[in-house]
Each structure stands twice: as C-alpha cells, then as structure tokens.
Amino acid sequence: MKINIRILFSALSAALTLTTALPATALNVFACEPEWAALAQELGGDKVKVSSATTAMQDVHHVEARPSLIARARNADLLVCTGAELEIGWLPLLLSQSGNRQIQPGQPGYLEAADSIVKMDVPKLLDRSQGDVHPAGNPHIHLDPRNIARVGEALTARLAQLDAANADTYKARATAFQKRWREATQRWEAEAAPLKGVAVVVHHKDLSYLLRWLGMRDIASLEPKPGVPPTTGHLSDLLAKLQREPAKMILRSAYADPKAAAWLSERTKLPTVTLAYTVGGNDQAKDLYGLFGDTIQRLLAAAK
Amino acid sequence: MASKTRMVATLVAAMMGMSTSAQAAADAELAEVRAQIRQLKEGYEARIKALEQRLQGLEAAARRPEPVATNTAEPAALPTPARATGEGAFNPAISVVLNGAYGNFSRDPDRYAVSGFVPANNGLAPGTRGLSLRESELAIAANIDPDFRGKLLLSFDAADAVGVEEAYVESVGLGHGLSFKGGRFFSAIGYQNEIHSHAWDFVDAPLVYRAFMTGENYADDGLQLKWLAPTDTLIELGGEIGRGKDRPGSNRNKNGAAAGTLFAHLGGDIGDSHSYRLGLSALRTSPREAQVNDVDPSGADVTNAFSGKTTVAGADFVYKYAPGGNATRTSLKLQGEYFRRRERGTLTYDVAGIAGLPPSGIGSDYATTQSGWYLQGVYQFMPQWRMGLRVDRLDRGTVNVGTANFGNLQQVDYNPSRVGLMFDYSPSEFTRFRLQFGQDRSRQDVTDNQIVLQYIFSLGAHGAHKF
Numbered sequence: 001m002k003i004n005i006r007i008l009f010s011a012l013s014a015a016l017t018l019t020t021a022l023p024a025t026a027l028n029v030f031a032c033e034p035e036w037a038a039l040a041q042e043l044g045g046d047k048v049k050v051s052s053a054t055t056a057m058q059d060v061h062h063v064e065a066r067p068s069l070i071a072r073a074r075n076a077d078l079l080v081c082t083g084a085e086l087e088i089g090w091l092p093l094l095l096s097q098s099g100n101r102q103i104q105p106g107q108p109g110y111l112e113a114a115d116s117i118v119k120m121d122v123p124k125l126l127d128r129s130q131g132d133v134h135p136a137g138n139p140h141i142h143l144d145p146r147n148i149a150r151v152g153e154a155l156t157a158r159l160a161q162l163d164a165a166n167a168d169t170y171k172a173r174a175t176a177f178q179k180r181w182r183e184a185t186q187r188w189e190a191e192a193a194p195l196k197g198v199a200v201v202v203h204h205k206d207l208s209y210l211l212r213w214l215g216m217r218d219i220a221s222l223e224p225k226p227g228v229p230p231t232t233g234h235l236s237d238l239l240a241k242l243q244r245e246p247a248k249m250i251l252r253s254a255y256a257d258p259k260a261a262a263w264l265s266e267r268t269k270l271p272t273v274t275l276a277y278t279v280g281g282n283d284q285a286k287d288l289y290g291l292f293g294d295t296i297q298r299l300l301a302a303a304k
Numbered sequence: 305m306a307s308k309t310r311m312v313a314t315l316v317a318a319m320m321g322m323s324t325s326a327q328a329a330a331d332a333e334l335a336e337v338r339a340q341i342r343q344l345k346e347g348y349e350a351r352i353k354a355l356e357q358r359l360q361g362l363e364a365a366a367r368r369p370e371p372v373a374t375n376t377a378e379p380a381a382l383p384t385p386a387r388a389t390g391e392g393a394f395n396p397a398i399s400v401v402l403n404g405a406y407g408n409f410s411r412d413p414d415r416y417a418v419s420g421f422v423p424a425n426n427g428l429a430p431g432t433r434g435l436s437l438r439e440s441e442l443a444i445a446a447n448i449d450p451d452f453r454g455k456l457l458l459s460f461d462a463a464d465a466v467g468v469e470e471a472y473v474e475s476v477g478l479g480h481g482l483s484f485k486g487g488r489f490f491s492a493i494g495y496q497n498e499i500h501s502h503a504w505d506f507v508d509a510p511l512v513y514r515a516f517m518t519g520e521n522y523a524d525d526g527l528q529l530k531w532l533a534p535t536d537t538l539i540e541l542g543g544e545i546g547r548g549k550d551r552p553g554s555n556r557n558k559n560g561a562a563a564g565t566l567f568a569h570l571g572g573d574i575g576d577s578h579s580y581r582l583g584l585s586a587l588r589t590s591p592r593e594a595q596v597n598d599v600d601p602s603g604a605d606v607t608n609a610f611s612g613k614t615t616v617a618g619a620d621f622v623y624k625y626a627p628g629g630n631a632t633r634t635s636l637k638l639q640g641e642y643f644r645r646r647e648r649g650t651l652t653y654d655v656a657g658i659a660g661l662p663p664s665g666i667g668s669d670y671a672t673t674q675s676g677w678y679l680q681g682v683y684q685f686m687p688q689w690r691m692g693l694r695v696d697r698l699d700r701g702t703v704n705v706g707t708a709n710f711g712n713l714q715q716v717d718y719n720p721s722r723v724g725l726m727f728d729y730s731p732s733e734f735t736r737f738r739l740q741f742g743q744d745r746s747r748q749d750v751t752d753n754q755i756v757l758q759y760i761f762s763l764g765a766h767g768a769h770k771f
Contacts, residue, residue, distance in 0.1 A: 066579045071535060075536070128734065
C-alpha cells in the first residue's frame with residue numbers, strides 16, 4: 001500500500017515537474033551556516049551551487065523556517081548543517097516542509113558537520129534549568145581550523161558520492177585545499193602564540209573551540225546561562241569577579257547584541273573585540289582564510 | 305583445654321565432610337570456571353583486535369601532519385554519547401505547553417455574541433473571568449518508519465475536557481516537493497489557522513475566525529496533499545478533503561467527503577531583512593441540519609438548523625522585518641487576513657423548541673454573503689519585550705432569510721469590531737507572559753472592556769515553530 005501511494009505520488013509529481021524541472025548542471029548545496037557554505041564552495045568549485053540559510057549577522061539559534069528557506073531546501077541535493085541540535089528550532093520544519101527525500105536525515109544528502117568532530121561541553125546535567133543547553137555538546141565547532149579540515153573530509157566524501165561523475169575533481173580539490181589549509185593553520189598558530197593563556201570574557205559559549213585551539217581561557221560569560229540574555233544582576237556579579245580575576249578583553253560575535261559587552265567594557269575599561277564569528281561577519285572575513293586571519297589579528301591587537 | 309581440642313577436631317571434620325560432599329559440585333564448578341576463562345580470553349582477544357584496529361586507524365589519522373599546540377590537546381577519539389537503551393530508546397519527543405490566564409471582562413463573557421452573524425454565539429466565550437486554565441497541550445511526535453512521521457496533540461481546557469487537537473501522520477520527504485498528511489490536523493486555510501494557540505501573538509483568535517469557523521483552529525479529519533514548485537521563491541499548492549466535522553461543516557453521517565480545501569502560497573525574502581508569505585485559500589463544506597445558536601427578535605435563545613453549502617474563502621499575508629535578518633534585538637511582524645463567507649441553502653427555525661414549546665421547524669431559503677478581516681502588527685522593541693496592536697472588523701454584508709422566517713430571525717444591521725493591544729515579555733525561549741487590553745464591540749451597542757494576563761510555558765522537547 002505504502003509503495004503504491006509512493007508510485008502514485010511520484011507519477012503525479014513527475015507529470016507536474018516535467019515542464020518545470022531543469023536539467024541539473026551543478027550540485028545544489030544548501031548550507032545552514034555561512035562557514036559550511038564557504039567550505040562547500042572551496043571543495044566543490046564550479047561543480048556546486050551553494051547557498052547559505054543564514055548570514056553571519058543572524059543568531060543561528062533563532063532563525064525562522066522562512067518560505068525562502070523551505071523553497072531552497074526543496075531544491076537541494078545536499079544539506080550541510082552543523083547539527084548537534086543547533087538548528088533544532090527551524091531545520092526540522094524545513095525538512096518536513098521541503099518534500100525533498102534526498103536531504104532527510106540518514107540520506108547521503110544530509111550531512112551534520114558536528115558528527116565529524118569531538119564536541120566540547122557535553123552537559124553532565126541535561127536540564128533546562130541550566131539554560132538552553134545542547135544535549136550533544138557545544139555546537140559552535142567551526143572556529144577551530146582542525147575541525148574545518150575534518151568536516152572538509154566528510155564533505156568531500158559526500159560530494160564525491162552524490163556527484164560520482166565529478167568525484168575525481170572533488171578529491172583533487174580536497175587534496176589541494178587540505179594542504180593549503182594545513183599551512184594556513186600552522187601560520188595562524190605561530191602568529192597566535194602570544195595569545196596563549198590570555199583570559200577573556202565571552203558573550204555566549206560560541207567561541208569555545210577557538211579559545212581552546214589558541215590556548216586562551218574564558219573566565220566568564222555575559223550570559224548567565226547559555227541562551228539566556230545577560231541580566232544586570234549577572235553583569236554586576238561579573239564586575240566583582242573581574243576585580244578578583246582580571247581578564248584582558250571582552251569577546252563578542254558580530255551577531256550578538258552589543259549592549260551587554262558595551263556596559264561591561266565601560267565599567268572595566270576592558271576592550272571589546274567584535275569577532276566576525278563566521279564568513280561574512282565583517283569585511284575581512286570574506287572566506288574561511290579571511291575569517292581566521294582576521295580573527296587572530298583582532299585578538300592580537302587587543303592583547304597588546 | 306580438652307573442650308577446645310574437641311571443638312577444633314569437630315570443626316576440621318565438619319570441613320572435611322563438607323568438602324567431600326561438595327566434590328561433585330566442585331567438578332562442575334571447575335568446568336564452569338574454565339568455560340568462563342575461555343570466554344573471557346575470547347572476549348579479550350576480540351577486544352584487543354578491535355583496539356588494534358582502532359590504533360591503526362588513529363595512526364593513519366596521525367600520519368596526516370596535524371599541528372597540535374601542547375596545551376590545546378583535544379580528545380583523539382570520538383566519544384560515544386550516552387544514549388538511552390532498551391525499551392526507552394525509541395521514546396518519542398514529548399512536549400508540554402502550560403497555558404493559563406487571569407481575565408477581567410466588563411461584560412459577562414457567557415453572554416458573548418457576534419451580532420448579525422449566525423451562529424451569534426459559538427459556545428465560545430472570549431475568556432473567563434478570574435483565574436483560569438487556558439488550553440494546555442501535550443504533544444507526542446516521532447518518526448514512525450523511513451516514510452512517515454506521526455504526531456498526537458492533546459489539549460486540556462479549564463473544564464477538564466481532553467480533546468484530540470491533532471493526530472496525524474505525514475510523509476517524510478516524498479520527493480518532487482510533495483507532502484502528504486492524513487488524520488486530524490489543522491487545515492491550511494488562512495495563515496493563523498495552522499499555528500497553535502500558544503504561538504499566537506494575541507491571547508484569542510481573530511474575530512473573523514470566531515464568526516466563520518470554530519473560533520480556535522479549524523481542524524478536520526481528512527487528507528492533505530501539497531506540492532512545492534522547484535523554484536527559489538516559495539510556490540506551494542495544495543488541497544484537503546475531510547469530513548467537515550466542525551463549523552462551518554456539520555459532522556455528517558455520510559460516505560465520501562463533506563469538506564474540501566484548496567490553498568496556494570507564495571513566499572520569499574526581499575534582501576536579508578524582509579520576508580513575506582502571501583496566501584489564497586478556500587474551504588467548502590456541505591453541512592446538513594447543522595445546529596446553530598441564535599437569538600430570536602424577542603431576545604430568546606433559539607436553535608436553528610442550516611443545510612446547504614458554505615464557502616469560506618480568503619486572502620492572507622504575513623510580513624516580517626528584522627534588521628539584517630537578526631531578530632535578537634528588534635523585529636516587526638505584520639499579519640492580516642480577509643475572509644468572505646457565502647452560505648446557500650435552507651434554514652429551519654427553532655428545531656429544539658423555545659422554553660418548553662414544541663419546535664416550530666419552519667424552513668425557508670437562506671442566503672448570506674458576509675466578510676471580515678483583521679490586521680495586526682507586533683513589534684519587538686528590545687530583547688524579550690514585544691508589543692502588538694490588532695484591529696478586527698466584520699462586515700454584515702447581505703443576509704437573505706427568505707419570506708417564511710422573515711419575522712422569526714433577528715435582522716441586525718451592525719458591523720462588529722474589536723481592538724486589542726498586547727505586551728509580552730519572554731524571559732527565556734520557553735516562557736512568555738502577556739498582558740492584553742481589548743475593547744470588544746462584537747455585541748450590538750455593547751462595549752466590553754477586557755484585560756487578560758496570560759502565561760505560556762513550554763517544557764520538554766524543543767519545538768520548531770512555523771513562519
């Protein structure tokens with residue numbers, strides 16, 4: 001019965017789409033975040049058509065399942081998202097509304113970047129009294145370049161699987177990218193050596209992987225609990241804490257509300273560093289290389 | 305001393321006796337221990353082999369030169385996250401919405417009516433005076449198999465009634481942009497109809513929903529099929545068939561379907577900051593002996609029955625603005641819907657009998673064309689705080705009750721209207737407090753001033769909300 005219904009629907013839709021469907025020239029990649037769009041572009045080149053559901057100026061936790069996103073999900077051949085419940089407020093709706101079988105979880109067209117890496121901050125206590133915690137751990141994985149390399153491997157495998165005709169191209173591009181990326185990573189690490197051990201205050205736990213990579217220490221968050229906006233009470237406590245345990249700077253991602261960081265910065269005289277957070281977060285972060293290069297330059301400037 | 309020696313001897317004898325009598329058991333035990341040791345050995349061999357393989361894999365991974373700063377080491381192997389096992393492993397996602405309010409109404413909510421619209425009182429008061437539970441929900445959802453996903457949504461109201469609000473299965477990616485849904489579900493008519501009451505921007509439904517449909521979400525037992533065009537702008541076409549169990553239908557004892565819906569949606573973005581959806585939809589039902597409450601010219605409550613065809617058709621839009629698409633600080637949402645109801649058929653007056661009198665049961669032709677709309681805007685002026693304004697209006701249009709019932713039915717020349725002002729505060733994503741002021745002129749020449757304080761708490765699985 002199930003199969004009959006499927007055949008019926010397929011026949012119906014085939015008739016409907018016959019006039020509208022264009023021959024696929026490039027693999028249609030739907031990325032949930034700009035960093036994965038940039039990575040897919042690096043790896044796919046002109047063989048892929050990439051779009052990102054969100055921009056660097058949007059808080060990925062709070063994106064709506066907009067009509068344009070549903071329409072784009074419907075046409076995607078490959079969906080690349082962070083996963084680890086980062087997009088839980090909107091991605092399930094896109095998947096269910098898209099009517100696209102290829103991008104459903106478990107299909108080759110569905111790739112969760114967070115599956116390729118070891119996540120930090122896996123909560124010991126899974127309870128909303130701890131804020132908007134992510135059961136699978138901290139999902140903001142992309143600001144460690146080694147994670148980008150790992151996700152790149154998984155993404156290359158998927159691209160080659162979905163578009164077998166161009167598999168060799170993807171593999172060749174991936175080899176070149178990984179080499180260039182390793183060199184860049186080494187360069188960044190050398191540049192960032194003075195940042196080791198520097199204490200910082202963060203807005204949200206969205207820079208944890210970056211800080212761990214660079215050996216920096218986050219001693220406090222502006223948010224009292226993950227996902228809970230800063231309160232005056234919490235900021236006052238922070239003020240007292242920073243007098244006992246001084247930090248060097250306050251870090252804020254481009255999409256985050258600047259008010260709390262400005263409040264604390266004014267009272268502590270600590271510089272606020274606004275990081276691009278992802279590709280497109282500022283003029284320098286045009287691609288993944290620009291993102292990391294600019295991030296390290298900004299941190300170094302503030303640490304002087 | 306002697307007693308002590310005897311005691312030791314007895315003890316030794318007892319032990320020896322025990323050991324001899326246990327000889328056979330010990331042999332069996334020995335064999336068992338040997339088997340266990342063999343099992344352990346085999347188990348360890350398998351594990352060592354697995355570890356060796358893992359080591360090889362890691363060595364291969366390590367051969368890729370990967371600079372790792374000394375103090376930034378990260379765990380080398382993927383940990384296996386603790387997952388539920390056993391029977392509980394496939395428990396569906398469960399979420400609960402707790403919803404309640406304090407209401408202050410200057411006019412008796414139980415005497416609420418929408419003058420000039422039949423049924424004038426849908427049995428739905430605009431609220432309850434004092435503290436009361438509002439519709440609280442329990443939702444259970446999960447994938448059923450690779451092809452279907454199911455959801456059951458129960459609602460609990462202040463009167464302790466439990467209702468099946470939704471219970472449906474839907475396809476998981478049929479392909480070609482097609483989606484199928486079957487069971488009881490909120491119809492795709494209009495815009496707000498598919499949104500659960502806890503996600504509404506005002507405490508109550510728009511007046512036009514109250515006048516033409518159930519006054520909550522119009523749900524039906526039926527089938528839905530929709531198709532998304534392969535374009536970057538959302539173009540969605542769909543249809544539903546159902547039993548038409550609720551108003552404007554009548555839950556008929558009939559084979560086939562008594563209600564059908566058609567809808568079309570167009571939606572997209574304009575730059576990063578603006579997004580919209582436009583919709584057209586129509587619902588057609590064929591009620592038979594649908595009992596409707598009304599008030600006769602003397603002011604007495606009367607139950608009439610309508611048979612015929614009812615069509616509710618409308619247009620809707622929603623537009624959202626957030627600077628750069630980031631709604632963290634400020635955002636704006638505008639939403640409006642227009643509906644037109646056309647009824648053609650016969651109306652039987654007084655099928656129940658007023659105040660102990662026998663039913664009069666006079667039938668006559670009945671034809672109405674009425675309309676209504678609302679427009680609302682919600683502005684988030686700072687994180688967590690929003691305010692909203694809604695304007696509701698109904699147009700009485702034309703009502704032709706036929707000659708036989710001309711004197712029996714109240715002829716009201718009145719266009720009901722309502723204005724609402726709302727403020728809400730959401731300390732977290734799962735909590736919302738709302739204060740709403742309303743000036744309700746649904747009843748002819750009566751102004752009901754309403755103040756409602758509402759709370760909405762969500763717990764359990766993280767739900768995704770529709771645009």
